[in-house]
Amino acid sequence: MLKVFGFVQRHPSLTHDEYRAGHVGYHNSFGRRLNNIRGYLLNVNANRSLAEVSSGEFVDSISRDEPQGFDERWDAWGQLLFDTLDDYLAARSPARDLAGPNGLQEDERVAGVGGDFDQLYSGSPFQFHVDEYLIEPVVRPEHKTFKIVQFIKRSDGVDPLLFRGYLTGRYAQMLRTLPQLCGLTINFRTDLDVMTGFFAPDTEGFTVAGKQRRERFYSDWDVMIEYWFESPAGWIEGRNNPDIQSRLADMESDLMARSFYREVDETVAVLPNRAPAPDFYFR
Numbered sequence: 001m002l003k004v005f006g007f008v009q010r011h012p013s014l015t016h017d018e019y020r021a022g023h024v025g026y027h028n029s030f031g032r033r034l035n036n037i038r039g040y041l042l043n044v045n046a047n048r049s050l051a052e053v054s055s056g057e058f059v060d061s062i063s064r065d066e067p068q069g070f071d072e073r074w075d076a077w078g079q080l081l082f083d084t085l086d087d088y089l090a091a092r093s094p095a096r097d098l099a100g101p102n103g104l105q106e107d108e109r110v111a112g113v114g115g116d117f118d119q120l121y122s123g124s125p126f127q128f129h130v131d132e133y134l135i136e137p138v139v140r141p142e143h144k145t146f147k148i149v150q151f152i153k154r155s156d157g158v159d160p161l162l163f164r165g166y167l168t169g170r171y172a173q174m175l176r177t178l179p180q181l182c183g184l185t186i187n188f189r190t191d192l193d194v195m196t197g198f199f200a201p202d203t204e205g206f207t208v209a210g211k212q213r214r215e216r217f218y219s220d221w222d223v224m225i226e227y228w229f230e231s232p233a234g235w236i237e238g239r240n241n242p243d244i245q246s247r248l249a250d251m252e253s254d255l256m257a258r259s260f261y262r263e264v265d266e267t268v269a270v271l272p273n274r275a276p277a278p279d280f281y282f283r
Contacts, residue, residue: 001038001274002088003132004194005187005224006125007077007217014120019075020044022120024267030114031078032269033107034091039081039272043147045071046263050148053232059261062239064252066260067220070151074217076264078125081272089197124205126214129194130187130224135172138183138228140268145182146229147266151221153258163255164188167223171251175225177244180234185226189218221258 010019023042032040050059082088098107109115117124154163168186175184195205204210229235238244252259 001132002082002085003130003187004080004082004088004127005077005130005189006080006127007074008120008125009073009122010075011118011120011122016045016047016075019120020265022116023076027114027116027120028267028269030110030112031080033095033097033110034080034113035093035095035110036082036087036091036277037080037270038083038274038277039079040268040270041079041272042076042267042269043079043149043264044076044267045074046265048263050261050263053146053263054236058236058240062245062249062259063261064256064259067258070220070260071262073213073220074126081270081274083277085192085194088194092198123210123213124199124203126205126217127195127198128218129190129192131190133168133172133186133188135168135186136176136181136184138185138272140228141182141230145266146232146235146263148227148229148235148261148263150225150227150259150261152223152225152256153221154223155255155257158255166251166255171248171255174244174247174251175227178227178229178234178238180230181227181238182230183226183228187224187226189222189224 008023010016014022023044028040028042031037034040080088080091082091092111092113094106094108095110096104096106097110098105152167154160172184172186175181195203199205205214227235239248
């Protein structure tokens with residue numbers, strides 16, 4: 001399974017809520033029709049800060065070296081799942097799913113994913129591949145979950161393989177004990193190029209300024225942990241538990257140069273399906 005993240009910054013002519021409406025509504029209606037897509041989630045930075053959910057002191061106590069101006073560099077990110085890299089690179093092509101007078105016909109607009117990039121975004125998306133570790137499969141209840149993400153940067157003195165082993169092992173097992181947890185995924189950014197061949201060569205992301213903008217964003221973190229909770233109380237209660245907090249804090253001090261959190265609002269456009277693809281048309 002190939003998993004790709006695409007971080008975006010809203011167009012300056014749009015408010016945060018206007019951008020949300022445009023992405024969740026019009027843009028997602030085309031994104032979910034990409035050929036052979038196996039999962040599509042949109043995560044929009046929440047309108048409230050985590051300090052409003054709990055307290056600034058609590059959030060500060062479990063954070064490490066949060067970068068200044070981080071939220072000025074993104075508003076949301078999409079998650080795309082495909083079986084293979086070839087499926088992903090071929091996804092932006094006309095989809096034969098438009099009903100016409102002579103039966104199904106190809107819809108050219110799917111190849112452009114709605115054609116609203118210039119009006120929706122400020123510059124091109126930061127698109128990259130991640131290695132995914134499903135620690136706790138997501139079970140979504142019949143109400144809005146509380147979803148937070150933890151941005152992490154590995155300490156320079158920690159071997160990358162050792163870091164990955166500890167994060168997906170001891171650290172993840174401690175996280176699984178947090179109350180009300182209903183999903184936990186760890187994502188490690190890789191160097192696999194998933195922009196070339198997916199975006200046109202003249203896309204802003206391939207310019208010198210676009211590359212510098214992207215690398216500046218990447219320099220702030222290299223791992224993301226996604227958490228789903230029944231409510232904020234589970235996260236707050238767990239991280240306030242002296243035993244859990246002490247063990248997590250020790251590992252964070254040893255492994256992480258940076259660790260900070262954001263709440264996001266998740267829209268499921270295509271429910272992730274990691275099972276083998278059936279031999280027929282499906283979504």
